[in-house]
Amino acid sequence: GNSVTQMEGPVTLSEEAFLTINCTYTATGYPSLFWYVQYPGEGLQLLLKATKADDKGSNKGFEATYRKETTSFHLEKGSVQVSDSAVYFCALSDRKGGSEKLVFGKGTKLTVNP
Amino acid sequence: DAMVIQNPRYQVTQFGKPVTLSCSQTLNHNVMYWYQQKSSQAPKLLFHYYDKDFNNEADTPDNFQSRRPNTSFCFLDIRSPGLGDAAMYLCATSRGAVLAGVETQYFGPGTRLLVL
Numbered sequence: 001g002n003s004v005t006q007m008e009g010p011v012t013l014s015e016e017a018f019l020t021i022n023c024t025y026t027a028t029g030y031p032s033l034f035w036y037v038q039y040p041g042e043g044l045q046l047l048l049k050a051t052k053a054d055d056k057g058s059n060k061g062f063e064a065t066y067r068k069e070t071t072s073f074h075l076e077k078g079s080v081q082v083s084d085s086a087v088y089f090c091a092l093s094d095r096k097g098g099s100e101k102l103v104f105g106k107g108t109k110l111t112v113n114p
Numbered sequence: 115d116a117m118v119i120q121n122p123r124y125q126v127t128q129f130g131k132p133v134t135l136s137c138s139q140t141l142n143h144n145v146m147y148w149y150q151q152k153s154s155q156a157p158k159l160l161f162h163y164y165d166k167d168f169n170n171e172a173d174t175p176d177n178f179q180s181r182r183p184n185t186s187f188c189f190l191d192i193r194s195p196g197l198g199d200a201a202m203y204l205c206a207t208s209r210g211a212v213l214a215g216v217e218t219q220y221f222g223p224g225t226r227l228l229v230l
Contacts, residue, residue, distance in 0.1 A: 036221075043120075043204050043221040044157065089156060093217065100145075100208060100217040104156035 002027040006090050006105035013080055013112050021075040021108045023064075023090035031092040033057075033066055033073040034102070038087045047075075047088070080112045117141050118222035120205050126228045127195050135190040135225045137205030144210030146188040147219065148180060151202040163188060164210055192227075200229045 007022040025033065032051045036044040048057030053068035062077045073090060090105040119138045127133040137146065145164050149157035161170045163182045177199070179191040192199055203226075206219040 032217075043118075043223040044206075045221065046218055049218065095217070100219070101159055101162070102157075102219060106156050107154070109154075 002031065002092060002094050002103050004090050004092055004103055004105035006088075006108050008106075009087075009108040009110070011108060011110045013110070015082055015112055015114050016079045017112075019075070019077040019080045019084075019110070021088055021090075021110070023073045023075065023105060025071050025073065025090075025092050027071075027092055027094075030068070031094060032100075033064070034091040034093070035062070035064055035073070035075050036089045036091060036104075038089065038107070040086070044089065080110070082112045082114055085110055085112045118205060118207055118220050120203075120222035120225050122225060123223060124226050124228070126230060127192075128230050129197065130194045133192050133195055133227070135192075135203050135205075135227070137188045137190070137222055138186050139205075139207045139220075140186070141207055141209075141220065142185060143207035143220075144185075145208045145217075146182060147206040147208070148178075148188070148190050149204040149206065151204055151224070153201075157204055160190070195227070195229045197229050200227055202226050 003026045005024050034049045035047040037047045038044050048059040050057040050066040056065045064073050064075045087107045087109045089107045091102045094101040147162040148160045151157040160174045177193050182188045202224045204224045205222040208217045208219045
């Protein structure tokens with residue numbers, strides 16, 4: 001079945017450091033790919049998405065490129081802030097009929113220190 | 115402004131005592147989902163409704179049921195909660211367009227369930 005593998009956390013960085021969180025996937029066909037963020041005590045928020053190969057999703061300084069050849073969707077940010085501290089989930093879509101099931105990775109906890 | 119609303123944010127129940135969690139949406143979306151998220155784990159889909167059609171995941175225990183009386187509301191019923199059911203329960207919605215196009219799921223803030 002479809003699956004998502006994320007790098008194990010936790011990740012601890014200093015403010016303004018460069019961030020990479022690796023994500024690879026296994027899927028039949030060409031799913032859409034997502035990054036969701038979960039701040040402490042809250043639900044998930046969509047951070048960015050990409051729907052086809054070579055698409056780049058971006059939002060709030062975060063970027064991820066859909067790489068079909070390496071089945072990857074790594075999340076990057078050039079300069080992290082303390083407010084970026086959260087858990088980040090990579091996910092792929094598994095469409096069945098008119099609805100879309102999300103398959104999530106296990107999440108990577110990011111802590112950014114001042 | 116709220117789009118997907120879950121009440122309450124925290125729910126305490128007793129072992130074996132039925133409990134209902136609620137979700138409402140102002141987006142008029144066709145699809146509503148329920149996820150279970152245990153501590154430090156990925157959200158796991160329990161089931162979803164496409165309009166009135168109920169879609170259960172194969173590994174969702176029978177202890178978990180759901181109702182969707184209208185487009186706006188969806189309920190999660192846990193008939194006999196066990197200690198292992200303590201988790202965050204997330205509701206999400208999506209438009210459910212039949213035509214091609216990526217679907218974005220919009221999540222509520224979640225209800226954290228504690229079983230004593």
